Amino acid sequence: MSRTLGPAEVTPRGEGPFDGRITTYRLAYLQVTTVEADAERVSRTQALTGGSPRALVAVAVQMSGTATFVQDGRRVEVGEGDLLVYDASRPYSFDRPRRFATRVFQVPRRVLGASDTAIRQATGSVVGTADGFGAILLPFLTNMASSADGHPPAVANRLAGMVVELFDTLIAEQAHDGREDADAPSHLVRRARDHIDRNLRDPDLYPEGVARTLGISVRYLHRLFEGEGTTVGQLIRQRRLEECGRELARRSRTAPAVSAVAQKWGFVSPAHFSRAFRTAYGVSPSEWRDLGAGRPGADLLTSSR
Known part of the structure; x- marks a missing residue:
């Protein structure tokens, strides 16, 4: 022994x-x-x-x-x-x-x-x-x-x-589980964020799937993010909007279609995407695209992660 x-x-x-x-x-x-x-x-x-x-x-x-x-x-x-x-x-x-x-x-x-x-x-x-x-x-x-x-x-x-x-x-x-602890398990938060970043294009990316991947309950996943200033659902939406904003602001010979960019990054409904984008950045996705990469806000968006 x-x-x-x-x-x-x-x-x-x-x-x-x-x-x-x-x-x-x-x-x-x-x-x-x-x-x-x-x-x-x-x-x-x-x-x-x-x-x-x-x-x-x-x-x-x-x-x-x-x-x-x-x-x-x-x-x-x-x-x-x-x-x-x-x-x-x-x-x-x-x-x-x-x-x-x-x-x-x-x-x-x-x-x-x-x-x-x-x-x-x-x-x-x-x-x-x-x-x-x-x-x-x-x-x-x-x-x-x-x-x-x-x-x-x-x-x-x-x-x-x-x-x-x-x-x-x-x-x-x-x-x-039932105990007070001031130190959040940051490694689980990092793993959750990494999983979200890797799967942003999946329209079925929801908190339930993130929790299942980590092997924890949805309730506990939400508790992990209580100290992060956001919820898991809000983080998924924010990261998708950031990627859409980058792609729409990128200068290219042909302007990308707003609906195609939204679908690429996991938004099922173009109307929902447009409303969420305007709420987050104050302009519509098409206005953001037309302003182009020279817009100061585009630089801020690119460095917001």
């Missing part, structure tokens, strides 16, 4: 012989460890934390049995099929009253984009897997663990990177 999951005291709970089995392997910087054992208590004390060579964050899958987990004064019950987030480098304890099986995924703290505050808030979070993000994460981890041996280094690194992205999302969602 100490070699694979970090220095800890392990005490069998039963009177008779103790039976247990540990298997572990690495996928680039990701370590996957499966533990099957009789009832036990595991305690990682403050005195033992100095024996860990590096900071690790873990997500455990309770494959069978149950556990009571304690860290940072937070006590939670982990049931079969649940996911548990914890900091593997700081003091914690597990109490497992009967035979169990668990699979632990450990990643170095340094590869995560989550803040220290978010990780501490997510510590001890039990995530159900019947629905929501847990229902997405569990089969991915299960399938990856069952077929992880023998991957070439390039594939192993990509898979490990995917796990880190998923863990970042899980930590951010748990850290903000």
Whole structure:
């Protein structure tokens, strides 16, 4: 246990012989460890934390049995099929009253984009897997663990990177679910903005699709943007208008058709586009086009991102 999951005291709970089995392997910087054992208590004390060579964050899958987990004064019950987030480098304890099986995924703290505050808030979070993000994460981890041996280094690194992205999302969602936190998970906001920029031409680009891509709820996506001074829908419309403005103001031998530019950047209705453009910039799209790239506002629009 100490070699694979970090220095800890392990005490069998039963009177008779103790039976247990540990298997572990690495996928680039990701370590996957499966533990099957009789009832036990595991305690990682403050005195033992100095024996860990590096900071690790873990997500455990309770494959069978149950556990009571304690860290940072937070006590939670982990049931079969649940996911548990914890900091593997700081003091914690597990109490497992009967035979169990668990699979632990450990990643170095340094590869995560989550803040220290978010990780501490997510510590001890039990995530159900019947629905929501847990229902997405569990089969991915299960399938990856069952077929992880023998991957070439390039594939192993990509898979490990995917796990880190998923863990970042899980930590951010748990850290903000019912808890106050002044530090917004900026990496998720950046990913949302990047996704919007890459898909501006898709007329079906809506907040629901952005949230689905990030693996978070629409409600949580809107909460991420509360500190950005805009909503997700407003950001999509603003970015589309900016791209349309640039294209319409660009000097060329033939003036682009307003309807064609609007359609190219995801506006389905030309009338809606014209109204939105006039509201944003004070002139119609055709007037903007006719004024050309020499108009001062065109320069401002080009540099507004």
